[in-house]
Amino acid sequence: MPELPEVEFARRALTKWTKGRSIVRTEADPKARTFRGSKVSDVEALTGRLVSIERKGKYLLLTFADGKGAIAHLGMTGKFLKRKADAVEKWSRARFVLDSGDVIHFQDPRLFGLIEPVPASALKQAPAVAKLGLDPLVDGLSAAQLEEALAGSKQELKVALMDQERIAGLGNIHAAEALFRAKLHPARKPASLTDDEWRRLAKAIVDGIAFALGLEEGDEIEYVEEPGAKNPFLVYGHEGEPCPTCRTPITAFPQGGRTTFACPTCQPKSGGSKSPKPRGRKRA
Ligand SMILES: [Zn+2]
Incomplete structure (x- = not known):
């Protein structure tokens, strides 16, 4: 899609x-x-x-x-x-x-x-x-804006990232790519993220979109997971292949009805603060 x-x-x-x-x-x-x-x-x-x-x-x-x-x-x-x-x-x-x-x-x-x-x-x-949320390209995306949009979500981080009413434009591919770039496990709860992790994630979203826009226009991006298909992504569609950072095989697992790709070493399940920090802000 x-x-x-x-x-x-x-x-x-x-x-x-x-x-x-x-x-x-x-x-x-x-x-x-x-x-x-x-x-x-x-x-x-x-x-x-x-x-x-x-x-x-x-x-x-x-x-x-x-x-x-x-x-x-x-x-x-x-x-x-x-x-x-x-x-x-x-x-x-x-x-x-x-x-x-x-x-x-x-x-x-x-x-x-x-x-x-x-x-x-x-x-x-x-x-x-x-009803669409912020568009990272049109509206820009700071760590504070991202936190404001997602912190109130009870869903897992990748599912929340794909919610068009929170952040508009990300789907299964670019949500997985952003979480890999930010070294965050896709099943983290948004409320558990530290300030540094919000900063990493906001930058990762913007960088991932910039990377995709930098692919030569007309380059056929292959969305079908077929062996040998041209795949410019870091983790998406790369199950079993070595992580580009640490060489651990990329894993794939179902999440919210879709397949999520992640590196089990670079994206540990625990991270940031062990217990959710108290928050004053909530999304209306
Ligand atoms: Zn890795």
């Missing part, structure tokens, strides 16, 4: 493709659940010049010159692709035809993706967007 860096790549690609261009026609597959309850005619009215494409967590916020707008989410398998005029693209659920003749397809084999028309002025108040 795409996480913050891949959605940011989609945002940059859409921005580049639509710069100085106008969308002359939009087509939507009336049978696709991509648009959920929206009218196909409202989707097809999304035309003209795109004046901004923003991202919050895993959501894209599209603003058109005429005040129309849309929220888009890639879901599990959604992708924006630019193709020549007559190219036929399998699983194309929506098509934005540019005045250059090129077509931007929203391709989504598994139909978990979303394109929903929302007036541009209401994009940030849309329920799915308004």
Whole structure:
């Protein structure tokens, strides 16, 4: 599933493709659940010049010159692709035809993706967007902000990191990578973290995203755990392989319905203060 860096790549690609261009026609597959309850005619009215494409967590916020707008989410398998005029693209659920003749397809084999028309002025108040927590790239992320967002959670640290209402944009891959970089066990309780551990974790999240954004755009990041698949991550998908830091074999275990990857040596289960320190602050 795409996480913050891949959605940011989609945002940059859409921005580049639509710069100085106008969308002359939009087509939507009336049978696709991509648009959920929206009218196909409202989707097809999304035309003209795109004046901004923003991202919050895993959501894209599209603003058109005429005040129309849309929220888009890639879901599990959604992708924006630019193709020549007559190219036929399998699983194309929506098509934005540019005045250059090129077509931007929203391709989504598994139909978990979303394109929903929302007036541009209401994009940030849309329920799915308004409830999102801090976006580490858009909002920045200090140790204090991270602690504020997570310390009230009773869940295990990795599960709490994936809660989009606390921190927006991290999923299974980047939560595991951040915890490895910070040398924190994924099952730690947020309330047990020391100030130094919050600092390490905030830096690890920002560094992990910067690393992923630094991968060459267009590099295929392989999400399928197949032997031999290209895998640029430190621990994710590396079960049984030596830890890049200490050579201990990476372990994998289920956590919150997903598979977590960690180094048992670098990420000890005990750490920080032995007993949770008293806290005055709680997340509202
Ligand atoms: Zn290690």
